[in-house]
Amino acid sequence: MDTLQPGPAPGPPPCTACRLRKAGAFTAVSADEMAFIESFRASTLNRPAGSTLMHEQKPGGKLFTLYAGWAFRYKTLSDGRRQILNFLLPGDLIGLQQEFSDGAMHGIEAVTDVSLCVFPRDGLWELFRRYPNLGYDITWLAAREEGMVDDNLLTAGRRNAAERVAMLLMHLYRRLERLGLVQDGSVEFPINQQHIADILGLSLVHTNKTMRRLQQLGLHEIRNGRLWLRNPKALQRLADYYDAPLRRAPLL
Amino acid sequence: MDTLQPGPAPGPPPCTACRLRKAGAFTAVSADEMAFIESFRASTLNRPAGSTLMHEQKPGGKLFTLYAGWAFRYKTLSDGRRQILNFLLPGDLIGLQQEFSDGAMHGIEAVTDVSLCVFPRDGLWELFRRYPNLGYDITWLAAREEGMVDDNLLTAGRRNAAERVAMLLMHLYRRLERLGLVQDGSVEFPINQQHIADILGLSLVHTNKTMRRLQQLGLHEIRNGRLWLRNPKALQRLADYYDAPLRRAPLL
DNA sequence: CGATGTCTTGATGAAATTCAACTCGAGTGG
DNA sequence: CCACTCGAGTTGAATTTCATCAAGACATCG
Structure with a gap:
C-alpha cells in the first residue's frame, strides 16, 4: 500500500548542493566523479515513516543512498520473531546485498520520514568499469556495514x-x-x-x-x-x- | 610465537592448477584475469591448526584466500568473552575488512591446518583499476560474507x-x-x-x-x-x- | 471521548549460565 | 609399561537472567 505514492517533503537537491558532502563527514570526490554520480542517480524519493523500502522476500529492488532520516535492515523468522541487523543513517548505501548475497534476504524499513537518492541497480557494473575509485568506495561501504553487523553480533x-x-x-x-x-x-x-x-x-x-x-x-x-x-x-x-x-x- | 615459521603441508599450486576452480563451485575467469591473479598472488603459506591468522588489535595484515582448511573470524570483550562471527571455508577471502572498517577489528584463527594464497593489500587498488570485474567480485564476496553475519545475528x-x-x-x-x-x-x-x-x-x-x-x-x-x-x-x-x-x- | 501506541510495573515460569564433578582417550615422560 | 596430565565431552544441581503474562498509566489523535 505504501509502495508508489511520492512522499511529502522536498527530496534531495542536486549532488553538487548535497548537504551531506558539505558536512565534512564524507570523503571528497573529483568533479568528474561528482558529475557521474549525478548522472547515475536515476531519481530522488521521499517515503513516510514506517514504510517498507525493501521487501524481505522479493529480490531486485533499487539501490539507494539515504539522504535524510533513519531506517533499519531486518530479518524475521516465519513465526514473526524479528531481528534488526543495523540502523541506517544519512549517507548509508542501501540495498547492495540484495544484488549479491545468497540465501534469504533482509527487509528495510523507514523509521522516520526518509529521503533517498535512487540508483539503477544495473548501472552498478558500469560504475565499477568507468570509475574504479567509486567501485572501491562501494566495497569500503560494504565492509564498513559488515563491521557494524559484526559489532551487533558480539x-x-x-x-x-x-x-x-x-x-x-x-x-x-x-x-x-x-x-x-x-x-x-x-x-x-x-x-x-x-x-x-x-x-x-x-x-x-x-x-x-x-x-x-x-x-x-x-x-x-x-x-x-x-x-x-x-x-x-x-x-x-x-x-x-x-x-x-x-x-x-x-x-x- | 606462531607468526613466522612455514607450515608443514604443501602449499597451494599455481592458480592455473587450482583445485578449487576445478570443483565447479566458483565462477569462471578469463585467461587474462587468471594471469593477473596469479601475478597478484605474492606467495602461498601454510599455518598450523590454532594459529592466529590475523590479530584482533593490530591493523594491516595481509589479504588471503583460504585454499584449504577451516578458520573463523571472532571478536572478544576485554574480560575474555568471545564471539565467533563466521566460519571461513575454502575459497573465502580473508582480511578484507581490516582495510576498510572503522572501529574495533576482529581476529582470525585457524581451526585446522590451513593453506593460504597471500595477496599484497596495497595491490588492491590496482586490481580495481585494471580489472573492474575482479573489483566487482570482491564486493560480491564482501556482501556475501555480510549476509552470513546477518544470518548469525538473527x-x-x-x-x-x-x-x-x-x-x-x-x-x-x-x-x-x-x-x-x-x-x-x-x-x-x-x-x-x-x-x-x-x-x-x-x-x-x-x-x-x-x-x-x-x-x-x-x-x-x-x-x-x-x-x-x-x-x-x-x-x-x-x-x-x-x-x-x-x-x-x-x-x- | 474512545481508540491506539508507547511506556511502565509486578508476578510467574522458562531458559540459559555457572559451579562442580566425573569420564574417556590421547599423549608423555619417568 | 604405567602413572600422569590434558583436552574434550558429559552430567546434575543451584542460581541468574530473561521471557511471558497481565494490567495500568499516559499522551496523542481522529
Missing part, C-alpha cells in the same frame, strides 16, 4: 542486557556525532523501545526494565525523541566500548 | 538453543556440500563444542546439553570429526532454515 551473543543497551546508545550517539547531528548535547532519537529490543535480541519488557534502570542511575536520558548521554564514561565502561575515531566515509 | 538474537544448533549444522553442511566436500553422506567437521558455543552465543555446558538432545533424537550425529545429518528435514524445520540454492561464488 553484542547480541555475548553482552548482558545492560551492556547491550549501553553499547547501542554509545554506538548510535557516536555515529550521529560524526555526522554533525549533535545539538545542545543531545541527538535526535526517533526509535522506540520495540526497535531497541529488536536490535538487541531482547524482549520488549526486559528492554524497558533495563533502560529504566540505566536512566535512573543517571547514565542517559531519553525524552521528547532526543537522547542525552548523561554519563558517557560509565556507559562506555559498561559496554566495553572502544572509541576508534570514525573515519570519513565515501558517499555515493 | 540466530544469536532470536533463536533458542536447539534452533541455533540446528541452524548451524544446516548452514555448514550446505556450504560444504556446495564445495563438493560431502563424502558418504557426511562432511568433515573439525570444530569442537567450544567453537559451536562461541558462534551461537551460548555457554559451553548448555551447548553440550542441547546437542546431546538433538543427537539422541536422531537429528544428527557427530563422530570421529565428521558430521551426519540424520534427519535434515527435521533440522530444517527446527531451524526455520530456507535453502536458497547457493550460487557460484567468485574466487580470487
Whole structure:
C-alpha cells in the first residue's frame, strides 16, 4: 500500500548542493566523479515513516543512498520473531546485498520520514568499469556495514542486557556525532523501545526494565525523541566500548 | 610465537592448477584475469591448526584466500568473552575488512591446518583499476560474507538453543556440500563444542546439553570429526532454515 | 471521548549460565 | 609399561537472567 505514492517533503537537491558532502563527514570526490554520480542517480524519493523500502522476500529492488532520516535492515523468522541487523543513517548505501548475497534476504524499513537518492541497480557494473575509485568506495561501504553487523553480533551473543543497551546508545550517539547531528548535547532519537529490543535480541519488557534502570542511575536520558548521554564514561565502561575515531566515509 | 615459521603441508599450486576452480563451485575467469591473479598472488603459506591468522588489535595484515582448511573470524570483550562471527571455508577471502572498517577489528584463527594464497593489500587498488570485474567480485564476496553475519545475528538474537544448533549444522553442511566436500553422506567437521558455543552465543555446558538432545533424537550425529545429518528435514524445520540454492561464488 | 501506541510495573515460569564433578582417550615422560 | 596430565565431552544441581503474562498509566489523535 505504501509502495508508489511520492512522499511529502522536498527530496534531495542536486549532488553538487548535497548537504551531506558539505558536512565534512564524507570523503571528497573529483568533479568528474561528482558529475557521474549525478548522472547515475536515476531519481530522488521521499517515503513516510514506517514504510517498507525493501521487501524481505522479493529480490531486485533499487539501490539507494539515504539522504535524510533513519531506517533499519531486518530479518524475521516465519513465526514473526524479528531481528534488526543495523540502523541506517544519512549517507548509508542501501540495498547492495540484495544484488549479491545468497540465501534469504533482509527487509528495510523507514523509521522516520526518509529521503533517498535512487540508483539503477544495473548501472552498478558500469560504475565499477568507468570509475574504479567509486567501485572501491562501494566495497569500503560494504565492509564498513559488515563491521557494524559484526559489532551487533558480539553484542547480541555475548553482552548482558545492560551492556547491550549501553553499547547501542554509545554506538548510535557516536555515529550521529560524526555526522554533525549533535545539538545542545543531545541527538535526535526517533526509535522506540520495540526497535531497541529488536536490535538487541531482547524482549520488549526486559528492554524497558533495563533502560529504566540505566536512566535512573543517571547514565542517559531519553525524552521528547532526543537522547542525552548523561554519563558517557560509565556507559562506555559498561559496554566495553572502544572509541576508534570514525573515519570519513565515501558517499555515493 | 606462531607468526613466522612455514607450515608443514604443501602449499597451494599455481592458480592455473587450482583445485578449487576445478570443483565447479566458483565462477569462471578469463585467461587474462587468471594471469593477473596469479601475478597478484605474492606467495602461498601454510599455518598450523590454532594459529592466529590475523590479530584482533593490530591493523594491516595481509589479504588471503583460504585454499584449504577451516578458520573463523571472532571478536572478544576485554574480560575474555568471545564471539565467533563466521566460519571461513575454502575459497573465502580473508582480511578484507581490516582495510576498510572503522572501529574495533576482529581476529582470525585457524581451526585446522590451513593453506593460504597471500595477496599484497596495497595491490588492491590496482586490481580495481585494471580489472573492474575482479573489483566487482570482491564486493560480491564482501556482501556475501555480510549476509552470513546477518544470518548469525538473527540466530544469536532470536533463536533458542536447539534452533541455533540446528541452524548451524544446516548452514555448514550446505556450504560444504556446495564445495563438493560431502563424502558418504557426511562432511568433515573439525570444530569442537567450544567453537559451536562461541558462534551461537551460548555457554559451553548448555551447548553440550542441547546437542546431546538433538543427537539422541536422531537429528544428527557427530563422530570421529565428521558430521551426519540424520534427519535434515527435521533440522530444517527446527531451524526455520530456507535453502536458497547457493550460487557460484567468485574466487580470487 | 474512545481508540491506539508507547511506556511502565509486578508476578510467574522458562531458559540459559555457572559451579562442580566425573569420564574417556590421547599423549608423555619417568 | 604405567602413572600422569590434558583436552574434550558429559552430567546434575543451584542460581541468574530473561521471557511471558497481565494490567495500568499516559499522551496523542481522529
